[in-house]
Amino acid sequence: MREWIRLASRLYPRRWRARYGDEFDALLDASGGGVRDFADVLGGALKMQLLNGNSWKLAAGTALAGAILGAGLALAVPQRYISSAVVKVGASDLAAQQLQEVLSRSSLAEMIQRPSLQLYSRERYREPLEDIVEQMRTRDIRVQRSGDTLTISFEYPDAEKAQAVTRALTARLLASDEAYRGLRERRWQAVWPGTVMPPAARVQVLEPPNLAGQPVTKSRVRVFLMGLVGGLVAGLVAAMGRQRPKAARRMAVFAAAGCAAGVAVAHLLPVTYISSAMIRISRPVLPDTPTGSASAAPLAESLLPMEREILSRSNLAALIQRGSLNLYPQLRARKPLQEVIGKMRNEDLRITPVGDSAFRISFAYPDDVKAQLVVRAIITQFVELNVMNMRARVKDLKEDDPLVRLQEYRAGVNLEVLDPASLPQIPAAPNRAVVTALGMLFGMMLGAASLALSARSQRSASPESC
Structure with a gap:
């Protein structure tokens, strides 16, 4: 860590290093050289450059400081x-x-x-x-x-x-x-x-599994580059603040106001939880005939008829109005049931294929427990429809028919639950950090617009424009 502190001291102005460099080295050799010392030295160098250096020197200094900080953080990132x-x-x-x-x-x-x-x-x-x-x-x-x-x-x-x-x-x-x-x-x-x-x-x-000898370093390179770019951006912003302090203060006020508004909006937006499950159409264990081959039916052929029935308006209406669920009560008080069904089917409920024979069921809702209950209900409906289809397939066959024995021993195509419905613990939306960042960005845009309008009014009011 002492080498990193000595490197951070190079960010001080040349006159300071010429006057106090020997004393600093002696003090560094006598101190512990911990992380706090590194932060103090780096902060002091940036502060001195901000107060005494020129704009380009300031940008270069902060970029170097960002690179040093990024390198330090990169070394702290565990190797993988x-x-x-x-x-x-x-x-x-x-x-x-x-x-x-x-x-x-x-x-x-x-x-x-x-x-x-x-x-x-x-x-x-x-x-x-x-x-x-x-x-x-x-x-x-x-x-x-x-x-x-x-x-x-x-x-x-x-x-x-x-x-x-x-x-x-x-x-x-x-x-x-x-x-x-x-x-x-x-x-x-x-x-x-x-x-x-x-x-x-x-x-x-x-x-067999090998014991990796060399770590992968892509994460460390990314952290280092982020530190370098972040330091350069901070230096350019600080340089602009030195050249136009009033404009910088106005931009800071607008950015702070936008950030505060973003925080308020992020906490006022309703939260959404997403419960998910995974079901698959299993490969037949046995073929329909001893000389045949067992291959899974295409997903579209096995799933689409059941999916259409489950996503029908009548089925979703019954699910929404089920006493144990009572979904969308406030929305149903304002809008017709058909619009509520459309929102559930087009926005909140998702049935997505995963590979050739599996599919994921997910439901987004403000209540985490109800989100899980809806996914469970959808899974139950899929399983019940699959059982009904299997029974209908052999309904008119004799007891000694091979297809009847295949169903009896569950040796044909089956619907299996790979992942049961999850109980979400953390909301999926809103992303409060993103909302806050957007609020700060909007505030900075308003600040820039305010500066542009002020400059325009000053130009129109100056004697030269008359």
């Missing part, structure tokens, strides 16, 4: 390591189904809280577990497919834990494949007794 494994898989739709199980919310939550891993310990004090699971799934875990191989990677600040998580993901994928094989063999003998079950490709580990 990536561990990877390569596995060989069989059918693409089966591999996708097994990956969905491995990356499900319950699977990753168990892995995060596993005593031997204890992942994201700091984040778990500040954020809900469901948010951390989503970050792990979308940011830190990467799965790349190339032909019949999958590369599974995990990025984490601890190299050994990164390897352990990649090993756990790979082991869970192998266990899912073994469980599927056992289930397939048992149901084959029950549905097709006396026939030979065709072999299927196994999941195999081609390259």
